[in-house]
Amino acid sequence: MVMYQQRPVPFADEPPVVPTGDTGRRASQLRAAPGVHHLARGLWVLREQPLTGVERAVLLQKHLCGPDSGLLVSGLHAMDLLRLPVGGTDAWVQDLLSPGNRARPRGSRGSTARELETARREVDLLWTTRRAQSQQEGIRIAKSHGLPGLEGPWGCRIAHPVETLARLSTVLSPWRITACLDALLSTRFIVPGTSRPVVFTRAHLEESMDRLPPAARGVIRLRRAWRDARSPCWSAAETLTRLIVARHGLLEPVLNHRVTVAGRTFLLDLAWPGKRMALEYNGAVHAQEVSQYRDEMYRLSLLRDAGWDVSVLTWDDLRSPVRREAWLTRVRRGLGQPVAL
The missing domain is CATH 3.40.960.10 (VSR Endonuclease)
Structure with missing residues (x-):
């Protein structure tokens, strides 16, 4: 089967991350200082340009709970690193593809878009080796189900896309989940900032889904979309x-x-x-x-x-x-x- 070959995408140089105590200044002073950006409570990034959402997720994976926490980047930022088609959808698509061509209940049309936007603003991390948690706004940490992570930029680790999709599938439209699965089956991935290609076979993806809790709502939605997944397919x-x-x-x-x-x-x-x-x-x-x-x-x-x-x-x-x-x-x-x- 011919696969779509992703081109390498450059990733900016990793900026320094320093704790407040190492700067010799108070947090209020750092917030007003040029070239300093707040990463998390007690952590600051020294760089002129503001961080993108993906860059912030990568740095939080590395620094939020220490280097031995075993955190993984998950959520929409992990999907962005793989360049999977997790965009929104239009109401007409939902209505057209619904079973029996039934429109969704009144008032539900915008919920997916709102939830997707909320998920994009948040940083979603998974812990693996030891329990980690954070009470900071905009950061969510959950337990991984043990699927192997992937190499990411700046030496970070990315959650397995099947585990991430299962978590996101409650806010993604069904056809978007299928589009992501199509892409996983059909692409040689080059994660930005890395050079080693990653390929997912159908057998590997099925085995990965078997390791997830079968009764979880997100896993059920993922398996439904899996029935419609085909390859090679190179665009949503x-x-x-x-x-x-x-x-x-x-x-x-x-x-x-x-x-x-x-x-x-x-x-x-x-x-x-x-x-x-x-x-x-x-x-x-x-x-x-x-x-x-x-x-x-x-x-x-x-x-x-x-x-x-x-x-x-x-x-x-x-x-x-x-x-x-x-x-x-x-x-x-x-x-x-x-x-x-």
Whole structure:
């Protein structure tokens, strides 16, 4: 299987972290001092630029409870380090993909977005070797279930993504959980600030889920999403398109199907090879990069000349009911399935 290869992403140099007593100044003086940023009670970071949320999580993992605490970075910041697609969702997606196409109860539409924003503001850590706790605002520490951590920037440790996803799945939309699982199955990860690739096989992820408490709400939601996980799938939009196809009872497509035309090899996002039909999702980069747009047009011409029926979709084609039904109808016709008149 062809996997998506993440490119290394630089991470800033690690800044010094010092306790209040080592500075020779009071906390009130440090708060007003330029180039000094509050990390946690009694800890300060010496750097001109403010810390990002991810940087703060990494430094808290290393310094909050000491080097022998065995803390792991978890939560949304751990997902950000792996560059997993844990973004929010729109109400129309939830309503469209809900079982029986039932809308969620009134008043519940914004809860996931609010909870997700709260989770992004907080630093979520897991303790492993000895119990750790903090009463400081914006820091949560829970017990790990013992899944192995990953190497992170500045020598930190990141919680296993399956354990993190299980904890986050109560605030993530179901299709977003599936998109993260698709990415885990399909990607060679390079965590920013590190150089060693990380790969997760289906067997490894299943074994990791088996080590989590089966009755936990987050684990139940994770396992439901796992049933829909597929590979290779290299973007959340591809996951969503595939789930929309499945929700409408259409034959499941082959993902990133390899086709050679005129001496060039292409990968089609969603394809039905027996019908020589495919769906391609184009994100913002296709519209912003002129060279990529031109190559895409040439690629489509070659595929269509070779007998492939390729439909190009954008976000509006997924979101708009009229446009969505138009491409779904084309797929039904191509598959020889009944089309409503």
